[in-house]
């Protein structure tokens with residue numbers, strides 16, 4: 001997968017500051033930026049983009065901290081919330097034989113990753129995501145559920161899964177509305193870099 005954003009990409013983290021980001025309530029984000037990397041500052045809260053998305057492709061890179069004494073959900077936890085509503089888990093799940101619905105690469109509590117594609121902590125990893133937003137009718141009822149395909153470190157870990165709804169800790173609001181990319185402060189020193197998205201047309205190429 002390419003790590004270089006194409007011309008059509010919206011660069012969400014410019015590598016030098018968080019001018020494209022806010023806290024959940026729209027205030028100033030509390031995370032740190034250094035050497036082209038944005039990092040969780042524990043207990044400053046989640047951060048989200050000012051940009052809003054419907055269907056889109058997302059690329060980002062993340063690194064979990066080395067926490068040898070920690071286990072389970074306390075080990076390098078963060079999260080990538082598509083539209084602020086659907087969490088792809090970020091966790092140190094390196095070496096787990098059969099990852100579950102709470103492990104790295106899972107859609108939290110809905111889908112476990114197909115394979116464990118995790119690298120060890122302190123190594124950069126990538127998510128490449130194809131996101132298809134739910135389709136609603138004129139009565140704002142969902143007629144086609146959200147779909148997500150995810151590659152972790154170039155391996156397919158979620159193959160066009162159909163989500164049953166939003167995941168926990170989502171931003172709320174109408175699921176038919178465009179939403180931000182939100183990154184989770186779960187109290188651990190997770191880092192992110194090279195974050196960009198490409199908005200996708202909502203209809204197929206035969207409808208241009």
Ligand code: MG
Pocket residue numbers: 077078079087089090184186
């Ligand atoms: Mg999480």
